[in-house]
Amino acid sequence: MMPPKGRKHCRSLLPDVLSYLPDNISDVILMHLPCKDAVKTSILSKKWRYHWCRLTELKLDESLWKTKKDLLNPTVKFTKIIYQLLTLHEGPITKFTLNVAHLESCPEIDNFICFLSRNDIQHLVLHLPLGKMYKLPSALFTCSQLRHLNLHNCSIHHLSAFQGFNKLISLELCGVTISSEVLESLISHCPLLEQLVLDIAENSNTVEINAPMLSSFNFSGNISSICLKNVPCLVKASLECDYIKAEDLDFAKVFESCSALEYLLFNLFNSGYSGRLRYEGR
Known part of the structure; x- marks a missing residue:
């Protein structure tokens, strides 16, 4: 049985619609997705590949690395994610939320905070583990564009x-x-x-x-x-x-x-x- 012509026509146009969306609309779509899903949009088309790397708002929490079959230590997974962001991200990051309160210890984030300090961060939220207090690097206090600062469990x-x-x-x-x-x-x-x-x-x-x-x-x-x-x-x-x-x-x-x-x-x-x-x- 052949599918209705209208549906077939719609399916054939879908890739083109995604490919030719204006950048500002693509940005809005990505910002409303969890970071993990935003990264997955790279498979949609050449235009969407690495488009997430230009997002100005990012939120990192355990949903990024938590799976039913965890083979790697969460801290190791988180470190790999931070490295990818440092390597691939382009342009400013105006809002960044990091929630790793459930980790046993705080991963190394000094380099990423330095990265944020050079990328016009305006809204920063850090929810860190309860254990040993993480000492904030001096780079945080050079973020001259900050408008909102939320810090949990650090020194x-x-x-x-x-x-x-x-x-x-x-x-x-x-x-x-x-x-x-x-x-x-x-x-x-x-x-x-x-x-x-x-x-x-x-x-x-x-x-x-x-x-x-x-x-x-x-x-x-x-x-x-x-x-x-x-x-x-x-x-x-x-x-x-x-x-x-x-x-x-x-x-x-x-x-x-x-x-x-x-x-x-x-x-x-x-x-x-x-x-x-x-x-x-x-």
Whole structure:
């Protein structure tokens, strides 16, 4: 039985349609696919071969290397993928997400971060393994185009060559090992910072937040270690405090310059007190 003429005609045109799609439409299609599937489009036609190498947004997670018959160590597979990206990718990468939180240890990604620093990275998300803290290379702090930075489970040391993130508007640090001095310096060198999320329970020293454009602040840890020194635009604050009594809070010190504050939420948890304080309105 012969197939209908319309269907046969459609099938014969399909390769041509794919081959002659404008680049901007091809880019949109690829960006909506998981990275693994985007790479597979290389088999569609000569035009699609290695088209994924020009993607400006990339997301790498365990779905790239996890299979039912894993013969190679996940870290080895990940290292091979990173090498291919370094070798084949062309043009800028404006958004990059790396989620390897489930690996036993952090693979070597210093070279790739250096690669991103030279390719106009604007949005960077790193979710790293919980084990030994990965020390971020100094190249990360030369990414002058960064607008969003999200870091999980890593360590930040001295910022000797750091000139500031002059375009950064959101910063999230969770499970990050960092000294009070370095944290203060990092925040104060982000003049456009609007959103700040900190989950740094190990830092017991006082940290002064100097962020004149900050409008939203979420903090988890010990509230006595935070002083909102210069935050005239702060509208919303959410603070989760561990191991501190409500009567020990120095509100004058914590909220030294919050003239625009409209919403405040406290969650207090410790052996002697468990409660919730909420404030709305000025």
